[in-house]
Amino acid sequence: MSEESVLKNRFARRTNWSFDINRVTETVNQLRLQGNTILDLTCSNPTQCGFSYPKNMLSPLSALENLSYAPDPQGLPRARQAVSDYYRRRGFDVAPERIFLTASSSEAYSALFRLLTDPGDHVLFPRPSYPLFQFLGALNDIVLDTYPIYYDTQWRIDFKALSAWVTARTKAIVLVNPNNPTGSFVGHESLMQIKALCLEKGLAIISDEVFWDFAFDETAVHESLVSHQRGLTFVLGGLSKALGLPQMKLSWMVLSGDEPLVAQAAARLEMISDTYLSVNTPVQNALESWLNCDVPMRNMILNRVRANYNFLKEAVAHVEEVTVLHVEGGWYAMLRLPDGLSEEEAVLSVLREAQVLVHPGYFFDCAEAPYWVVSLLPPEALFKTGVERILKHPCW
Numbered sequence: 001m002s003e004e005s006v007l008k009n010r011f012a013r014r015t016n017w018s019f020d021i022n023r024v025t026e027t028v029n030q031l032r033l034q035g036n037t038i039l040d041l042t043c044s045n046p047t048q049c050g051f052s053y054p055k056n057m058l059s060p061l062s063a064l065e066n067l068s069y070a071p072d073p074q075g076l077p078r079a080r081q082a083v084s085d086y087y088r089r090r091g092f093d094v095a096p097e098r099i100f101l102t103a104s105s106s107e108a109y110s111a112l113f114r115l116l117t118d119p120g121d122h123v124l125f126p127r128p129s130y131p132l133f134q135f136l137g138a139l140n141d142i143v144l145d146t147y148p149i150y151y152d153t154q155w156r157i158d159f160k161a162l163s164a165w166v167t168a169r170t171k172a173i174v175l176v177n178p179n180n181p182t183g184s185f186v187g188h189e190s191l192m193q194i195k196a197l198c199l200e201k202g203l204a205i206i207s208d209e210v211f212w213d214f215a216f217d218e219t220a221v222h223e224s225l226v227s228h229q230r231g232l233t234f235v236l237g238g239l240s241k242a243l244g245l246p247q248m249k250l251s252w253m254v255l256s257g258d259e260p261l262v263a264q265a266a267a268r269l270e271m272i273s274d275t276y277l278s279v280n281t282p283v284q285n286a287l288e289s290w291l292n293c294d295v296p297m298r299n300m301i302l303n304r305v306r307a308n309y310n311f312l313k314e315a316v317a318h319v320e321e322v323t324v325l326h327v328e329g330g331w332y333a334m335l336r337l338p339d340g341l342s343e344e345e346a347v348l349s350v351l352r353e354a355q356v357l358v359h360p361g362y363f364f365d366c367a368e369a370p371y372w373v374v375s376l377l378p379p380e381a382l383f384k385t386g387v388e389r390i391l392k393h394p395c396w
Contacts, residue, residue, distance in 0.1 A: 075101025
């Protein structure tokens, strides 16, 4: 038996991932070792993008109450009330009793998969979307089916394809609203169709709304599922996006739907949460103070991503071979490349020739045309320089 086979037999099959370094990462490492400075247009970590956080942001963490430990499986009442107030300011009535705190959206997904599925059950995810989903599915022993989102002047859900994927073992449909990386909100017609399908088939809806606050057009009306009153729905949010604080490790789930289902889901989630008690006390105690800073933080991030998106559109408008796709919200933009061009080779070309890093579309499971994906979070001067370098060293 080969050494590779011995190792695979020693560990769970769910962890048999490929640990090979991909060509893009390998090239980045080589260029940096040679002393090159890479302009990173993939950075989605707001703490590394030059934002100015309030000077008193850390003050609540020094409170003496943080030395006392009195855990609540759902999250401390004071913290859940702060999340409730956050939604109230957005026009939604969310009772603290319907809120569960988690350490991250990934943990929230895992808790929901444990709640809703048995090993081998299916959950439907959008494509393109987070690469993270592939790992969450494997770690929770579920089958990840994908339904396509297609582009024709804007992104739309292919409802016919989505419906065709529903089987007797499908337990939930995941919406990412707005989607990452397409930046598209789920439209009213799609929501109505999905709600009806889930009621008919007895499926739960998981609506990932972590980018909800970052709509580019504040006059546009977008629908949240936070107050959905039928079936069983879970809405996800958190500090990582709402306040640009991924390091503080606090997210939340909001339960809604038919009361008997919600009551059963809450009782079972409480047991799941009580098993881990993963959300730390100081962050929960600080949550009220932090969420009161949401407007200036949101505006600072929104101003950055809007400015970078507008510059990107203007810069690429004169390039016939490339198109910047329409974005409604979030932190990313997608560029459609000429048909037949290899995404990876194009990424490697601008890395070597222009020392600029962008994501290939396949990283987000883009299946049709060749795409690049760029983060809109980098400082405006860096973003502008990176885009200009790409256009001076075209790979198409």
